[in-house]
Amino acid sequence: MKTNEVLISGRHLTKVFGYGKHKTTAVDDVSFEFHKGEIISIVGESGSGKTTLAKMIMGLLKESSGSISYMGKPRQLKRHADRKKYWKHIQAIFQDPFSSFNQFYKVEKLLLDCIRLQGLKLSKEEQLQKMKEACSFVNLKYEELHNKYPFELSGGQMQRLMIARIFMLHPQLLIADEPTSMVDACSRSTILDMLLKLRDENEMTIIFITHDVGLAYYVSDTLYIMERGKVVESGPAEDVIIHPQHPYTRQLISDVPKVHEAWDLS
Numbered sequence: 001m002k003t004n005e006v007l008i009s010g011r012h013l014t015k016v017f018g019y020g021k022h023k024t025t026a027v028d029d030v031s032f033e034f035h036k037g038e039i040i041s042i043v044g045e046s047g048s049g050k051t052t053l054a055k056m057i058m059g060l061l062k063e064s065s066g067s068i069s070y071m072g073k074p075r076q077l078k079r080h081a082d083r084k085k086y087w088k089h090i091q092a093i094f095q096d097p098f099s100s101f102n103q104f105y106k107v108e109k110l111l112l113d114c115i116r117l118q119g120l121k122l123s124k125e126e127q128l129q130k131m132k133e134a135c136s137f138v139n140l141k142y143e144e145l146h147n148k149y150p151f152e153l154s155g156g157q158m159q160r161l162m163i164a165r166i167f168m169l170h171p172q173l174l175i176a177d178e179p180t181s182m183v184d185a186c187s188r189s190t191i192l193d194m195l196l197k198l199r200d201e202n203e204m205t206i207i208f209i210t211h212d213v214g215l216a217y218y219v220s221d222t223l224y225i226m227e228r229g230k231v232v233e234s235g236p237a238e239d240v241i242i243h244p245q246h247p248y249t250r251q252l253i254s255d256v257p258k259v260h261e262a263w264d265l266s
């Protein structure tokens, strides 16, 4: 559940790509405060700056201006050791699950690496136990998959394997950039339910990035609506959906028949 403790906050974050005529302000003066155990959805159409914002939060892109605080302190990423420490707390699921795995490693090694990353000293038996537990959490059979390479898995299996890794690493912050776009509606809800379960068990903070305002409403505590680099509206999911203030939010909602029905019924 969402707590009152702030995990990460951003102040006046801006990211400008290019110069002169080719300048794009991908993220324009965005501020936020995300709490432990909170699920936040960042919603906006293609090109609105969602992934760019996520990359700055992850420390993969340097902000042009503004600052980020993590657990109440200014985030420092200058030294390699600082980045390594920060990235221990953060995991991401990207649009394309293929890019998330080293294609030359078998499933067994990909999972074993999670144990190593945490610096856990476990016996062979305990390692196996942990990997099996992670697989069964996402309804995969370790015995059937451990000897396979990522390219030998289906899109859905690969996404579940990503969640198995999250299960093993239990990060404080998970960023999921359109995690469900590659799978059908049925496995889509299974994946979401798995992530919600993980949040409840670990007090993980989850940032969902999506075009789909209906999905965002279903999973989130808080919504941030982005348009052309700016957050035009934010607040508790119910408030934003039931009483949208900004014309862009109203337009997003009217594009989703289901949310509209729920809104009419309430």
Ligand SMILES: Nc1ncnc2c1ncn2[C@@H]1O[C@H](COP(=O)(O)OP(=O)(O)OP(=O)(O)O)[C@@H](O)[C@H]1O
Pocket (backbone or CB within 6 Å): 017, 018, 024, 025, 026, 044, 045, 046, 047, 048, 049, 050, 051, 052, 053, 211
């Ligand atoms: N590395 C880059 N160099 C130059 N421009 C970039 C770069 N990355 C993103 N942009 C531009 O910044 C803007 C925001 O892109 P971003 O990828 O953040 O959008 P998005 O909201 O994630 O879109 P989508 O929903 O399609 O994934 C776009 O205009 C894009 O062309």
Ligand SMILES: [Mg+2]
Pocket (backbone or CB within 6 Å): 050, 051, 052, 177
């Ligand atoms: Mg994107």
